[in-house]
Amino acid sequence: DQQVKQNSPSLSVQEGRISILNCDYTNSMFDYFLWYKKYPAEGPTFLISISSIKDKNEDGRFTVFLNKSAKHLSLHIVPSQPGDSAVYFCAASAGYGGSQGNLIFGKGTKLSVKP
Amino acid sequence: DAGVTQSPTHLIKTRGQHVTLRCSPISGHKSVSWYQQVLGQGPQFIFQYYEKEERGRGNFPDRFSARQFPNYSSELNVNALLLGDSALYLCASSPDILMNTEAFFGQGTRLTVV
16 A cells, blocks of 8 residues: 555656646655655655645745645646756655654656756 | 765676675764665665664565664675565665654665576
């Protein structure tokens, strides 16, 4: 049973436009959420995170929105650039023990930004 | 600064064999976690170690084991390899075990079992 779901395996957007990547979760115990970006032949790279006490976190071109009642979060990239083309993973953790080691990942969404 | 380093980068083993994967965390990081990523899936948590003690274990059989050394480096061992163990094995380190410290991943070890 998947606790973190990324229902769109792929997304294609034009350079300069907004990219919106979505993620749903089922476990109400999750209280910290992260987005990772992964290029081929590299490990995942941390992008941005959000605690459940917030509903928005912004870092440059990247903004993550959290809707706890809907158990849904989204990553917005504005403006999208060709270098953003990668697989994006949504991950979540529950606060027991405060461990960040036990991250639950979605299957990922492959973003393609076309020039 | 060196990031998380893993060795080897690629490995081919035969069914039934044993494998040891190694990870060196970022300097100063005391927590190391291991993940398995099968093609088309997200990384799946295997183990977390902190200060040389196991602090978390995912849903993996006892064929999987790990340890952390005094210098905080770590080894993942897999016995009696199965074809289904073929995957990218990722190591992640974080400064400690507290909340709001993101994990930094290495590039992974690609294990192929034939």
